[in-house]
Amino acid sequence: MAGSLTQAQIAQFRTHGWLAPLRAIDAEQAADCVRRVRAYEDHVGADANRSLKIKGHLAMPWVVELARSPAILDAVESLIGPDILLFGASIFAKGGGGREYVSWHQDSAYFGLAPHEEVTAWVALTESHADNGALQVLPGTHVQPDLQHEETFAEGNMLARGQSIAVADDSAAVTLTLQPGEFSLHHERTVHGSQPNRSDGRRIGFAFFFIPPRVQSTIGRRTATLVRGRDGYGHWDADxxxxxxxDDISMAAMRAAWGQYRDGEVRQAAQA
Ligand SMILES: O=C(O)CCC(=O)C(=O)O
Incomplete structure (x- = not known):
């Protein structure tokens, strides 16, 4: 299969369900993205976490361009093939010294996709490491089915419904340390989460959700954006x-998608 990853990197992803670090953009471009996130927050008058979710790429063209970074698509192509749809994007911006965290979960739980071929690229706009609550993964967990998530709505949990998997032993967790502009990849069923940010600075990452066009929505017709190759299936309408x-029109679509997800209209796969 074409793409930028070596056989060893592909094997790492297939065996462990994650791969990092890879470079998407340079540090200066990442700093520019941070400035644009702040400008967005000034514009809407609220933390970006409250709205740049699920379809966050519908707020500003630069987010689509970031998702289209050749280095990201080249890596994703190695895993899912030359035809690539961007199905969604969510920001995860954690304030320094805050309580926000992300509980152990699988992205697949509420994505409503089949077959399970979605790959998430998590792009670090700031540095991301153990002290500021970097993304952590539980290697090898992607071979499991969709697991039952408890909806805790716990204070500080950055996930819409505080959805959590009870993990008895997380001693094998790997912390994905990234420099600004680097990214990691994980499979939609890889169990992952993150700890609070104990540093002084904000930790910001954008997660992009990619699928091959053969993947279908199991919860009705939805939209996506073809970012590489061609869609020979027609399972998705255009974002x-x-x-x-x-843009008011696309922002309304973003708010609608996030509202459906957040307000429980999308049921988790393990309950379906
Ligand atoms: O950024 C984080 O802390 C968690 C990210 C996450 O859960 C995801 O990308 O799906």
Missing amino acids: PLPRFDY
Whole structure:
């Protein structure tokens, strides 16, 4: 299969369900993205975590461009093939010294996709390490089915419903240390989460959700954006992409998708 990953990197992903670090953009470009996130927050008057979720790429063209970074798509192509749809994007911005964390979960729980071929690229816009609550993964967990998640709505949990998998032993967890502009990849069923940010600075990452066009929505017709190759299946309608920053039409679609997800209209796979 074409793409940028070596056989060893592909084997690492297939065996362990994650791969890192890889470089998407340089540090200066990452700093520029951070400035744009702040500008977005000034514009909407609220933390980006409250709205740049699920379809966060519908708020501003630069988010789509970031997802389209050749280095990201080349790596994803190695795993899912030359035809690639961007199915969604969520920001995870954790304030320094805050209580926010992400409980152990699988992305697949609420994605409503089949077959299970989704790959998440988590792009670090700031540095991301153990002290500031970097993404952590439990290697090898992607070979399990969709697991039952308890919806805890716990205070500080950054996930919409505080959805959590009870993990008896997380001693094998791997912390994905990334520099600004680097990214990691994980499979939609890889159990992952993150600890609070104990540093002084903000830790910001953008998660992009990629699927091959053969993957279908199990919860009705939805939208996605073809970012490479061709879609020979037609399972997905086209996302209403932003024509400019804060485009009202695409922002309304983003808010609707996030609302459906957050308000429980999308049921978790293990209960379906
Ligand atoms: O950024 C984090 O802390 C968690 C990210 C995450 O859960 C995800 O990318 O699915």
